[in-house]
Amino acid sequence: MLEVPRTLSTTSSSACLASRTTRKANGVLEARQLAMRIFEDYTVSWYWIVIGLVIAMMMSLLFIVLLRFLAGIMVWVMIVMVILVLGYGIFHCYMEYARLRGEAGSEISLVDLGFQTDLRVYLHLRQTWMAFMIILSILEVIIILLLIFLRKRILIAIALIKEASRAVGYVMCSMLYPLVTFFLLCLCIAYWASTAVFLSTSNEAIYKIFGDITTCPVTGKTCNPETFSSSNESRLCPGAHCQFAFYGGESAYHRALLGLQIFNAFMFFWLSNFVLALGQVTLAGAFASYYWALHKPDDLPAFPLFSSFSRALRYHTGSLAFGALILAIVQIIRVMLEYLDQRLKAADNKFAKFLMTCLKCCFWCLEKFIRFLNRNAYIMIAIYGTNFCTSAKNAFFLLMRNIIRVAVLDKVTDFLFLLGKLLIVGSVGILAFFFFTHRIRIIQDTAPPLNYYWVPILTVIIGSYLIAHGFFSVYGMCVDTLFLCFLEDLERNDGSAERPYFMSSNLKKLLNKTNKKLAES
Incomplete structure (x- = not known):
């Protein structure tokens, strides 16, 4: 074997090391130049970004106001569009089925063809289009039947959404409460980050x-x-x-650092969930005071949001901490499962991977259920002041007794919120794109010169989404609170002088309910 001279090996190693060092230095220099260009773009466009975010805030407020008048129209237009799209799908499938009549190979059945990796092969079979036509027809019939039998519940959902717009209009300061939640969450993140950095750098x-x-x-x-x-x-x-x-380090403290980091993450989840719970109880208390005011808005307290916030801190801190603790335990278990999944990726054990996937799926579903249960439990806490367990039990059984109304209201509000977010983010994003790319001739010279036009555009889009999400989270809490209050009103009151209905006149008209005292007077 030919031996490589040591001097040649050393020279080659030094050359490779120098090359790697040069590439690393060039990469650092390019990253620094990129960061400087992005910073320059922010310095010349920050006020236009602020204007874009203000436009997004005004559009969010305008959309919430318009829901008071256009919620019914938007929902029914959506339903009609779904029916028309399914109808066109059925027609298209029939036309394709008729077009393939007599073509070679189109009469082969799906069973005879078997599984094919190229899915386009199935589109040349008449049986495929027949199957599509049958599926779409069944969906069309199901939707039409649901509309026939659930039309009254859809009208109730629309009326509750309109009522939520009125409640937000009377408690306008509730729209600013997400800023308080954002500030408290920033404190939680700062606590977690500083503790995590301290633990990471506390080694020798x-x-x-x-x-x-x-x-x-x-x-x-x-x-x-x-x-x-x-x-x-x-x-x-x-x-x-x-x-x-x-x-x-090798001391007991250094060996316990991983556990301390896990405990730090658990405390972060606990505190952040507590902050979110405090916000939900505060908003629920303010909107519940609107619903349970017999003469709206005359019977509303002077400062409903501040009164609800003070009640939550004074009387319900333990319930909020307990609800946040349950959710934090599930979340930290999910984090540990993700950590174990990363460690087990190298192992070729199919059973372990299958078990890990099942556990992750189960705990994801459990977290979603606990979030749903906690949200409604906090509403019941704000209404009646009961403890967490009692409120969660009462809210769960109340919703289960009205499961169809819950499903209809949830889907209707989800559609409206999705439509609102797409409208706001899309409109502001398109406006920002045309402005920063100098495509609006009237103000073409006003737009600042940029290194990367996508920097302010992306910032405006992300900021608009966060603003819209903040506004609609308040609106969604209002809808959920009024819905639970509405269900409680139906079960506890009968319209008599001793137990009058507190719902709005529109809801009473839909349900053919009246207050006897008001009717006699």
């Missing part, structure tokens, strides 16, 4: 000897930089040096 600095492995036998051994120059290792390796290698 480990120094090791760096030198040529072929000539220095103690390369990689730990050393003390203060005494290295006078030690035996420096005499054994004249060209070696003692440098920082990493942070580490």
